[in-house]
Amino acid sequence: MNKIFTLLFLSLLSGVSFAQTVTLRGYTSDRSSGEHLINASVYSSEKLIGTISNNYGFYSLTLPTGKHTLSCSYVGYQAQTIELNLATDTVINFQLSAQQELEEITIIGQQGESKLASSQMSRENITMDKVKSLPAFLGEADIIKTIQLLPGVQSGTEGASGLYVRGGGPDQNLILLDDVPIYNANHLFGFFSVFNPDAIKSVSLYKGGFPARFGGRLSSVVDIRMKDGNSQKLHGNFSIGLISSKLNLEGPLVKDKTTFNFSARRTYADLIARPLIKASSEGEEGGGYFFHDLNMKITHKFSDRSKLYLSAYTGKDRASSKYDYTSNWDNESWRHNDRFHLDWGNTTTALRWNYLITNKLFANTTLTYSNYVFDIEERTSSLNLSTAEKGDSYQLNYKSGIEDLGAKIDFDYYPNPQHRVKFGASYTNHTFKPGIMVHKEKADYTSPIDTTYGNANITAHELYAYIEDNIEISPIFSVNVGLHASAFGVEGKMYGSIQPRLSAKYMANDRLAIKAAYSKMDQYIHLLSTATIELPTDLWLPTTKRIRPQHSHQFALGAVYQVKKGIELSAEGFYKTMDNLLEYKEGASFIGVSTGWEDKVEMGKGWSYGAELLLQKTTGKTTGWLGYTLSWSDRQFENINWGEKFSARYDRRHDLSFVMTHRFSDRFDIGFTWVYGTGNAVTIPTQKVISPQIPNTPYITGGYEYYGERNNYRMPAYHRMDIGFNFHKQKKHGIRTWNVSLYNAYSRQNPFFVYFDNEQTYTSSRKVLKQFSLFPIIPSISYSFKF
Structure with a gap:
């Protein structure tokens, strides 16, 4: 090295x-x-x-x-x-x-620098035209769901917007919005992402061969950039769908000097359901679910050498219920109020200043703020309507989250055409909030309870510095070589890491490039999850004195072949090792504070390896890609599965995706996707053992279920077809578009989870394994107008 x-x-x-x-x-x-x-x-x-x-x-x-x-x-x-x-x-x-x-017209592909020309490997760029032209779940175009269609990326469960990249977990993805990390990128319990395509300019996904400027995660980087705003005149777009409406406005505040970009999105399922709930209830019932997003960006040009950018995002999910009713007890009338809410959301801000120091040296200074909050509360109270006396009451509140303040500086240096050098440094102050619970209770026959308990906040300091150089050694051989050095201080202990990065490209001929890459990555934060879908109860936690950082080594080897202009075939093989992965101990969860969270987890290691193929067409009326992944992903923990290796839950042997868009004319185009994947691994009991303490107990009335190995069963294979139709028409003041989509067009009953049930007959009863399917065929329609 x-x-x-x-x-x-x-x-x-x-x-x-x-x-x-x-x-x-x-x-x-x-x-x-x-x-x-x-x-x-x-x-x-x-x-x-x-x-x-x-x-x-x-x-x-x-x-x-x-x-x-x-x-x-x-x-x-x-x-x-x-x-x-x-x-x-x-x-x-x-x-x-x-x-x-x-x-x-090219809708998807490497923006500017093609795969064939770049020394970078394992990177895919996605344009918003492609995201918006593909069929969408409930009419909501989604960046993350488009990324899931690429080889090496999995969704996790049916309809979810999670990312499982090359055998990694959802916490191992660095998702950046204008250089600010997003910790929970999900709406609607994971079925949508927080990114409104109307506000986004570009998306780049790195699955391996990571440049030295990125760090802090093991499996992927999703680099998302918001639009700066139109500097010439006011433009906008609004759309109305089945579950939400969106508005985007952009334009100059001062022409050619100051621009703005503003986007808003909100669901209205709660507004539609509210009168229906009220009409069907004897009491006063309400609540529901909604989410919203707000994106804002202002850009100011001081001169040709100096520019200022201010960008912000805030989003929130809220699921709530309320029920008010009256009752009569002991000849007195009582009013009862029940309240419940579950809130989670992100707030991010970035202030960036570009300054051209010399004609060859470009500097960017960034100040960032990020806050992720999860809050769940349940309250009940009663009031004597005759005497105005307060009755029994109960309150339980649980809060957790993570708050970051950061500063970074990055430089781009161009000493000569054979070198493109990047270097910089960053500091982040993390405040982790593992969970505080408030319990208040008042009843006539017991002593009042008013207590707060849980895990104290943890402050941590993360620093890194990097340098990388894209070197053209000869017309046929180039490398991107770099070094990422990081440090993490927490609870009086300092962890450090030196992470080399190397990517190389050899041009075998004008149409064939051979590539190889190596990356060492370290991660100082962990995500604890107990559910099969990504919920806001998943906790972000830091490396501590007892919990060591995660780290990985990834090797990749591949080739890119240009079949003809606009058609490329790429193949990559990868091998990745991961250490210090976290899992809850058997039976542990985020609730229950008799012990700290560090006592509830196990540390182990993982492996993933496989091969990816991608054939993509980027020009012409018909564009799209065909992707295939063959992969394995294993885990091993000392006190789980008797210390033996087991398949990760989202280990998927085969994964296939076909994505196509075809433009018949300026007025009509279609989008089509078909996906197939090996079923997820789950753990089910394989037999029932009678309790040795009571050997004569009949089989049907007692015993122990024996599970055997963890993730010992594969659910049925997953496959689905989606199709969407876009109808455009030029109007006097803009372009009108109707989108009609079918999600799961042939109504495949894909398993969301499996469970055991007793099947009764006249003479016997037997236990059978059944599946629960979430989404049948789902049609959707949306209207948008761009002006």
Whole structure:
């Protein structure tokens, strides 16, 4: 490993130099909106050298003096070519126009830098056009559900928006919204994600070969960027669906200087159900369920060298019930009130300042805030209507969450066309809230109870620094080499980690690239879960004196082959080891505070390995992909399953997805998906053993259920087809779209969970295993208008 970083150092010192050179720099953007384009390619055809723009659209390219033909290109846009004679450092801002010709439209693919050209492997980029064109569950287009259709990614359970990437758990995904971590990315108990596609510009998924700038998780990075807002004129979009409505507005506050982007989404199932509940109840009954999201971003340009970004997100789920009624007891009239609510939500804020220090050095400084809160409360009370005397009352409240304050600085340095260097550092102050319970009770015949107990808050400090360089050693060989160093201080103990990263690409010919990667990752936070679906009761907890950090090693080897223009075939094999994974002990849960949470968990290790294939078409009227994953994922804990290896719950041997969109015309297009997967592993009893203490007890009245190995049974295979139709029409002030979708179009009865039931006959009774299916065929319709 020392040789690798010696090579990195020497390469930086001995990069190709030119007798007389100048630096060309600027920004790449959308001509109509001013939105910056990420990973756009800027290329000199004479010198056969180029670069790509960063996350803020900035690029820098050092060239010899003299005449050059420069091209700027980006997926789905018309390339722009200019000729110039370079004598001094020059600023060129490229503004590209969206492609108009139908055959050239690209909906999904690597944005700017293709898989074939990039040394990065295990990365997929997804555009919002693809997300919105695919059929949607209950009409809600969802970023995470689109990611689930890619090889190496699983959803967990039916309809859920969880992510299980290459054998990892949901806590091992670093989900970033404008550089701020999102800890619970789920709405509706996991059936939708918190990301409103109308507010999002780009999404990148990293499954392996992680660049050094990312850290803190083992399995994946989902890098989500919000739109900056249109700098030219006001635009908007609103939509109405079966369960929610959305509004998006963007435009200039000061033209070409200050822009805004605002999006809001809210469900209204609770508003529709409220009068129905009230009409069917003898008492005053109410409640229901809703969620909402608000996204906001303001961008201000001080100069061509200095820009400020302020972005924020807040979202909340609330499930509640209330029941008010009267009763008569001992010739007195009493009024009773029962209340229950379950709330959870995220709030994030990022303040970022870009500053161009030199033509080759770009700096970005970020201040972040994140707060995830879970709150459950139950209250009952009574009032004597005759005397106004308060009667019995009861209150139980449980709260948990995690709050972060952070600061980071990142640099992009372009010493010459053979090097693109990134380096930076970050600090985060974590406040973990493992759970506080408040219990209050008042009754006539018992002493009042008013107590608070649980686990105290834990403060932790996380730091990291990194450096990475994308080095073009020759026209056919390039590497991305980096180092990520991190530290985590908690309860007077400091953990540290050095994490090398390496990705390499070899061009066997113009159409075939061979790639390899290695990543070491460390994770200082843990998620404890007791349910088969992701619930807000899942607890985020830190590494402590007793609980060590998780860490992993991942190796990947693959190839990318360009079948023809717009069609690529990629294959990757991976092997990953994971240590210090957490599981609840048998019978333990997040409730029950007689002991601390550290006493309720087991630590163990895991393995995952497999192969992924992806054939994708990115141009023309028909676009989409065919993906297949063959994989294994195992776990081992000393005091679980007698210390023997067992299959992880979401170990899935075979996973297949087919995704297609076809545009018949500007007025009509369709989206189609079909997925197949091996059934989830679950634990069921295999036999019943009579209690040895009472050997003569009949079989049907007693005994012990024997389970054998953990996850010893496979549920039936999962498969589903979805289809959606989009009808567009140009109106005077914008474009109207009707979307009609069918989720689970052939109504496959996929298992949500399995259970035992007694099947009775006239002469006998036997226990049979049955399945519960959640979603049959579900039609949906939505209306949207873009202006």
